[in-house]
Every structure is written in structure tokens, then in C-alpha cells.
Amino acid sequence: MKRIAVYPGTFDPITFGHLDIIEASAALFDEVVVGLLINSQKKPLFTVEERLTLINDSVRDCGLQNVHSVYFDGLAVDLAVEQKAVAIIRGLRLTTEYEAELNLIFNNRILNENIVPVLIPPRQEHIHISSSAVRELLKYGNLRLDKYVPFPVLEFISHKKMNC
Numbered sequence: 001m002k003r004i005a006v007y008p009g010t011f012d013p014i015t016f017g018h019l020d021i022i023e024a025s026a027a028l029f030d031e032v033v034v035g036l037l038i039n040s041q042k043k044p045l046f047t048v049e050e051r052l053t054l055i056n057d058s059v060r061d062c063g064l065q066n067v068h069s070v071y072f073d074g075l076a077v078d079l080a081v082e083q084k085a086v087a088i089i090r091g092l093r094l095t096t097e098y099e100a101e102l103n104l105i106f107n108n109r110i111l112n113e114n115i116v117p118v119l120i121p122p123r124q125e126h127i128h129i130s131s132s133a134v135r136e137l138l139k140y141g142n143l144r145l146d147k148y149v150p151f152p153v154l155e156f157i158s159h160k161k162m163n164c
Helices: 016-028 047-059 074-081 097-110 133-141 151-159
Strands: 004-009 033-039 067-070 087-091 116-120
Touching: 004 016, 004 074, 016 033, 016 047, 016 087, 033 047, 033 074, 033 133, 047 067, 047 074, 067 074, 067 097, 074 097, 087 097, 097 116, 116 151
Parallel strands: 004 033, 004 087, 033 067, 087 116
Antiparallel strands: none
């Protein structure tokens, strides 16, 4: 049986921290589905189509053959069921995020006890990176993002007029 995991998030934009988690997940599972959440509560900087393209291009640049992306609107646990996943991947950067992640884990386990939660931290050199930090830098015109985001994101930003 194929072991599939889903890694849900808004990825606005995808960062090196996200890629660390995707790479680790791809080594652990036969297939990883990056689930791009369409969250009506958030006003993303990048469109759904742009984020999917940036995810796909970044994953392809890493040479990962067992990763693909989809978008979804709803619960991560429902995406996991739809994708026949055995696990939901969550990134964990700082201990301050632990309580919120634990709350999600408990709720997902109530909704479907057969889907295993897996917490994966990014590499230490990327632990400070977040999509919101990237958006904040863009807001103030700082385009020196080569330590934050992969090349496809850098290239996209350099060709698009950013209105943060």
C-alpha cells in the first residue's frame, strides 16, 4: 500500500522552510500532496494560480518526483481522506507554535483517528523564515529575499510589480 501524506498550508509564498519540510516528507512517504488552502479569512498576496505555480516550480527545482500540489477549501483532514493519505504533515518552527499545532492535531484526531499527525521542523538555518516575514519585507520594498525563498519565487517577484 502506498503511504501518502498531505502537507496543508497557504504558502503565500512558499519558502525555504516549507521546502525543508516537503523534502523531509518526500523522504518519509511514497507520495506527498502539498495542499494549498484557500482560506477565506486571509487576504493572500499571491493568487491561488500563482502559489500553485510557485510550489510546483520550487518542488521541480528540488528534483522531487513524488510530490504534487492541489488546492482545497476546507479541512486538512478532509483533504487527507480525499487523497487517501495516512498522515498530515505540519511544520513546527518555534515552541510558541506548539500549542496551536497540538490543538489542530487533537481536533484532526477526533475527526479521523486513522490519519497520523507528523510534525517536522525545518533545518536550523531556516527556522526563522515565514511567509509573513517575506510579505513584510516585500511591503517595505526589500527584495533581498535569496535567503528566504527559492529561485522560482525570486524570479516571479522580480517580474511582478508587488502591491503589498
